[in-house]
Amino acid sequence: MKAFAHINACSVGEVIQLLAKYQGKAKLNAGGTDLLGVLKDRILPDYPELIINIKTITQLNSIEENDEGLRIGALTPLINIIASPLVEKTYSILKEAAVTVASPQIRNMATMGGNLCQDTRCWYYRYPDEIGGMIKCFRKGGKTCPAVTGENRYHAIMEARKCFAVCPSDMAVVLTVLGATLTIAGGGGTRDISVEEFFTPMGNVLVPDEMITMINIPKPSPVASQNFLKFTLRKPIDFAIVSAASLITIDRGICTDARVILGAVAWKPIRVSEAEGFLRGKELTEEVIAEGARLALVGAKPLSKNAYKVDIAKTLVKRAVAGC
Ligand SMILES: Cc1cc2nc3c(=O)[nH]c(=O)nc-3n(C[C@H](O)[C@H](O)[C@H](O)COP(=O)(O)OP(=O)(O)OC[C@H]3O[C@@H](n4cnc5c(N)ncnc54)[C@H](O)[C@@H]3O)c2cc1C
Ligand code: SF4
Known part of the structure; x- marks a missing residue:
């Protein structure tokens, strides 16, 4: 690892000032479970001059509920999401996703903000x-994407253009289905943005002097069933091949509301609006659910080695909608 300066930050204001001063040459360290690996392996073209430890801002390790919903501080570790009675009671899908992330050791350290901002896998x-030199692809300012003609079995099947990497965050999938927003603090003040709009084809919308401070989750309908499903190759410690999250409301046998999100298929969690629209107003029979799943994947454009992800995604949508 190259040498860098290190500061324990005391407040969000101090972080913003330091980020502005270092103009893209400082990195935030929350749980460090992603950042330290990225630095040790020297996968980035630029190395940070300063690491700002933000775990020391203890006010951002919090889970509170008010009339509108849940507010989770960006530095809340995943283990606290899993252990929270507030989450368990009303937002159980957050726990369902958090328990599938990595291992207990990583969940003890990994924070909600870090999970959303983790780098691509x-x-x-x-x-x-150190093994043969860094690969400078589009995402590192290069001119090619070796995944297009190479080993692309885990890559995107939807909405990709230059970069075919998928968003690796499981928490992003369930936060999207819940309609969550993020509070972002920066040199220009504070702004709120939906999780749905947070990701970009090469990363996220944060500019160098910004950080996520809070995650705001509206209360879901108490009668909506919440489901998160994740297909992995290994059971413990594995990223999703595909995941699906759903919020389904049934009234007198009819689906009155449906939100369905696919994870690990694109650079962001994908809301399958056409399928949602089709399911609303119908009795969710096996045939209706199967047609919803077909519609969810109509826009899929798999690469040479990942068409299998389309079939897995259809199956997960069916199961997430049926609630099994
Ligand atoms: C073996 C292994 C298995 C894994 N499996 C999964 C999995 O199944 N599902 C899954 O979702 N993830 C998985 N992960 C990724 C893991 O969830 C992330 O490493 C973790 O959530 C990152 O959180 P952190 O607090 O440690 O972030 P850090 O490593 O501290 O930071 C990650 C990035 O986010 C930035 N950052 C952190 N906090 C903020 C903030 N508040 N505002 C702005 N930027 C910020 C940092 O600057 C850095 O660039 C796995 C990781 C490992 C090592
Ligand atoms: S998929 Fe994206 S990150 Fe991966 S090699 Fe291609 S451009 Fe780079």
């Missing part, structure tokens, strides 16, 4: 510098 992007 594309294996070309993550290729360690």
Whole structure:
């Protein structure tokens, strides 16, 4: 690892000032479960001059409920989400997703903000510098994407153009289905943005002097069933091949509301609006659910080695809608 300066931040204001001063040459360290690996393997073209430890801002480790919903501080570790009675009672899908993330050791350290901002897991992007040199693809300012003609079995099947890496965050999938927003603090003040709009094809909307401070989750309908399903190759410690989250409301046998999100299929969690629209107003028979799942994947454009993800995604949508 290259040498860097290190500061324990005391407040959000101090972080913003430091980020502004270092102009993209400082990095935030929350739980460090992603950042330290990225630095050790030297996968980035630029190395930070300063690491700002934000775990020391203890006010951002919080879970509170008010009349509108849940407010989770960005530095809340996943283990606290799993242990929270507030989450369990009304927002159980957050726990369902959090327990599937990595291992107990990582969940003890990994924070909600860090989970949303973690870097891509594309294996070309993550290729360690010490083994044959860094691969400078589109995402690192290069001119190609080796995944297009190479090993693309875990890559995107939807909405990709130059970069085919998928968003690796499980929490992003369930926060999207819940309609959550993020409070972002920066040099220009504070702004709120939906999780749905947070991701971009090459990362996220944060500019160098910004950080996430809070995650705001509206109260879901008490009668909506919440489901999160994740398909992995290994059971413990594995990223999703595909995941699906749903919020389904049934009134007198008819689906009155449906929200369905697919994870690990694109650079952001994908809301399958056409399928949602089709399901609303119908009795969810096996045939209706199967047609909803077909519609959810109509826009899929798999690469040479990942068409299998389309079938897995359809199955997960069916199961998430049926609630099994
Ligand atoms: C073996 C392994 C298995 C994993 N499996 C899964 C999995 O199944 N599902 C899954 O979702 N994830 C998985 N992960 C990823 C893991 O969830 C992330 O590493 C973790 O959530 C990152 O949180 P952190 O607090 O440690 O972030 P850090 O490593 O501290 O930071 C990650 C990035 O986010 C930035 N950042 C952190 N907090 C903020 C903030 N508040 N505002 C702005 N930027 C911020 C940092 O600057 C850094 O760039 C796995 C990781 C490992 C190592
Ligand atoms: S998918 Fe994206 S991150 Fe991976 S090699 Fe291609 S451009 Fe780079």
